[in-house]
Amino acid sequence: MTDTTLEELRREATYGGAGREKPREVPRIDMSRYEARKVEIADALWAAATEIGFFQLVGHGIAPELVDEAFLMAERFFALPQPVKAQYPLIGGSNAGWEYKAQVRPSTGTADQKESYQITLPRMAALWPGGEELAGFKATMLAFERANWTLGMKVLDCFRLKLGFAPDFFTAAHDPQSPEYQSTLRLLHYLPMENARPEDFQFWRAGAHTDFDCLTLLHQRPGQGGLQLCPGKEAEALEWTDVEPLPGVVTCNIGDMLMRWSDDRLLSTLHRVRMPKPQEPQGSRYSMAFFCQANKDAVIQGRRYEPITAHDYLQQRIAANFAKR
Numbered sequence: 001m002t003d004t005t006l007e008e009l010r011r012e013a014t015y016g017g018a019g020r021e022k023p024r025e026v027p028r029i030d031m032s033r034y035e036a037r038k039v040e041i042a043d044a045l046w047a048a049a050t051e052i053g054f055f056q057l058v059g060h061g062i063a064p065e066l067v068d069e070a071f072l073m074a075e076r077f078f079a080l081p082q083p084v085k086a087q088y089p090l091i092g093g094s095n096a097g098w099e100y101k102a103q104v105r106p107s108t109g110t111a112d113q114k115e116s117y118q119i120t121l122p123r124m125a126a127l128w129p130g131g132e133e134l135a136g137f138k139a140t141m142l143a144f145e146r147a148n149w150t151l152g153m154k155v156l157d158c159f160r161l162k163l164g165f166a167p168d169f170f171t172a173a174h175d176p177q178s179p180e181y182q183s184t185l186r187l188l189h190y191l192p193m194e195n196a197r198p199e200d201f202q203f204w205r206a207g208a209h210t211d212f213d214c215l216t217l218l219h220q221r222p223g224q225g226g227l228q229l230c231p232g233k234e235a236e237a238l239e240w241t242d243v244e245p246l247p248g249v250v251t252c253n254i255g256d257m258l259m260r261w262s263d264d265r266l267l268s269t270l271h272r273v274r275m276p277k278p279q280e281p282q283g284s285r286y287s288m289a290f291f292c293q294a295n296k297d298a299v300i301q302g303r304r305y306e307p308i309t310a311h312d313y314l315q316q317r318i319a320a321n322f323a324k325r
Helices: 007-012 038-051 064-078 137-163 169-173 198-202 232-237 256-261 310-321
Strands: 028-030 054-058 097-100 114-119 184-190 204-209 215-220 227-230 239-242 250-254 270-274 285-292
Touching (some): 038 054, 038 137, 064 114, 064 285, 137 256
Parallel strands (some): 028 054
Antiparallel strands (some): 054 250, 097 114, 204 270, 215 250, 227 239
C-alpha cells in the first residue's frame, strides 16, 4: 500500500469515549438444517450484518458438552501459576501463546484488564502445556478449534453467496491444511475487580475496538456479561448496547478483513468489554473467541481498497495493539 497507516487504525484511535447506552435488538439466527435452508440463512445473516453487524447463532451444531469442556480447560489453564504460563509466551507478531495485560488498544492507550492464550495451529511448537501440567488440554482445544472453524466457514460461505464470490472462496482463504493458516482460537480471562474504588467502575476490561479478522465467533459464560456493541454505521455516536451472554448461543461480529473484501457493504462492528456495574458480580470473566483470519498468502482486494496480503494486514494491526507504551 502506498500509505502504510491503515484507515482502520486511524478510526480506532478515536473510539475512547465513554459514550452512552442504547437498547438495541441483537438478531438471533437459526443455523439448523443448513444445507436445506442455506439461501434463507444467507438472507438473514446479510440483513443482520448490514443492519447491526452483530448477530447470535443457535442451532449451530457445536455440542454444548464441548463448549463446557473447553471453558473448564480454559479456567484450569489460567489458574496455573504465572511462572508456568510464562513458559508459553506470546511472541511478537505470532498471534500464539500467553500474554498478561499486554494488549494496549489504540482507543484507550492503556492495557486491557485481561490475560489471554492464543492458539494459531502452525505456530504452536513448544506452546502447548504438557500433560503433567494440564492433561487433556490440547485434545479439547484442537476439537473446539475445528468445530468453530466449521461453523465459521458456513457463515462465511453465506456471505460469499451474497457477495457473488466463487464457491468455497472463503474456505480456500482459511485453509487449515496450509502452513499459512492464521485463524486463531483465543481463550480470555478478564481479571476480577479487587478493592474497587468508585472511579474503577468507569473503565473497561477491554477498550473499544474492531476485530482484525473476517468473522469472530464468541462463546460467553451466562452471568459473566460486559460485552457491548456499537454498530459500524453508528460508530461516531458511541452509543453502546449490552450483549447478554446466553447458554447455547454463539455471538458473532464482522471484522475488518471482511469489511475490506466486501467494499464496505459489510461493516465491522465496534465493541468493548465494560467493567461490571457496582450491583453486578465483580469476579473473573471468561470467554473464548475464534477469529476467522484469512491465510497469510491470501490477498484482500476489492474495488475500494488497495490490495494487501492477510499477513501484512494482520501484522500491522497486531503491531498497533501490542506496541510498547
